[in-house]
Amino acid sequence: MKFKKSAEPKLELNMTPMIDIVFQLLTFFVFSLKIVSNEGDFGIKMPLGVSQGVAENLLPPIKVRMLSNSDGKLAGIRMNDRAISSFDALRLEVIGIVGNDSGPGSVRNEAEVELDCDPNLNYEHVIEAISSVSGYVDNNKNIIKLIEKIKFAPPRA
Amino acid sequence: MKIKNNYQAGIQEMDMTPMIDMTFQLLAFFMVIINFSEADNNQRIKLPSSTLAKPAERPLQSPITLHLTDAGTVLCSVEEMTIPALPTLLRRERALIESEGRKVSEANVIIRADKSAKTGKVQELIKVCQENQFEKFVLRAMEKVD
Numbered sequence: 001m002k003f004k005k006s007a008e009p010k011l012e013l014n015m016t017p018m019i020d021i022v023f024q025l026l027t028f029f030v031f032s033l034k035i036v037s038n039e040g041d042f043g044i045k046m047p048l049g050v051s052q053g054v055a056e057n058l059l060p061p062i063k064v065r066m067l068s069n070s071d072g073k074l075a076g077i078r079m080n081d082r083a084i085s086s087f088d089a090l091r092l093e094v095i096g097i098v099g100n101d102s103g104p105g106s107v108r109n110e111a112e113v114e115l116d117c118d119p120n121l122n123y124e125h126v127i128e129a130i131s132s133v134s135g136y137v138d139n140n141k142n143i144i145k146l147i148e149k150i151k152f153a154p155p156r157a
Numbered sequence: 158m159k160i161k162n163n164y165q166a167g168i169q170e171m172d173m174t175p176m177i178d179m180t181f182q183l184l185a186f187f188m189v190i191i192n193f194s195e196a197d198n199n200q201r202i203k204l205p206s207s208t209l210a211k212p213a214e215r216p217l218q219s220p221i222t223l224h225l226t227d228a229g230t231v232l233c234s235v236e237e238m239t240i241p242a243l244p245t246l247l248r249r250e251r252a253l254i255e256s257e258g259r260k261v262s263e264a265n266v267i268i269r270a271d272k273s274a275k276t277g278k279v280q281e282l283i284k285v286c287q288e289n290q291f292e293k294f295v296l297r298a299m300e301k302v303d
Contacts, residue, residue: 019177029188040298121277
């Protein structure tokens with residue numbers, strides 16, 4: 001038996017409200033977006049007390065003294081009471097101390113750096129110092145770690 | 158003379174499908190990458206940069222983020238306070254950590270200090286945290302791309 005096709009009108013969905021809402025949402029998300037750079041961390045472990053990790057460490061800490069001028073800029077760096085010209089020079093000194101050996105018991109693993117800074121020093125120089133002693137990026141963009149144990153000396157008055 | 162209009166002007170329907178597809182893709186993209194959290198990020202703080210600063214491989218345990226402004230005040234969530242007023246907040250955080258059965262000494266205090274903040278203030282902040290049994294500190298810096 002042959003059925004006759006019914007002549008129903010084509011149903012068309014009205015897309016306009018959906019497109020309106022989608023564009024509003026899109027605008028909201030675009031304007032709410034904040035583009036921020038990646039952030040990274042430097043870990044320091046500092047329990048309260050006089051020993052502050054000395055008991056578990058046989059090596060004396062490498063003392064890095066940073067002096068500032070009146071406006072907080074870096075005025076000088078000293079490592080174990082020797083003047084150091086720049087943070088790059090500080091890194092070379094640290095490489096000279098820790099050498100190439102790594103792994104458990106190596107100087108690289110056991111050595112500790114104590115940062116002794118003038119209270120007025122801008123914090124960005126502290127991060128520069130930590131970057132210099134904790135590692136460097138080689139020519140192949142690999143991070144070579146140096147000393148990871150870092151602590152602050154008691155605050156200066 | 159009457160000109161006969163032979164042109165049958167029908168309604169021109171534009172194909173909206175590609176535009177809707179693209180719009181939905183953009184919407185999905187922005188929804189995924191957006192971060193509303195203000196806890197880890199404060200636009201007032203201009204972090205110092207370092208080539209060694211890389212994002213952490215795993216999430217830190219019990220993180221407490223403290224922002225130190227260049228004026229020496231501390232921002233924690235929406236609260237702004239001076240360093241001497243910080244112990245109240247730290248005691249609250251300590252109680253929360255202990256109530257969850259975790260050790261305070263294992264908690265990580267993330268210090269997001271402004272690059273122009275004074276080192277003395279950072280040390281003062283660390284000292285206040287130490288007095289409240291916090292031992293692990295994380296100094297945050299911005300990744301410097303060469």
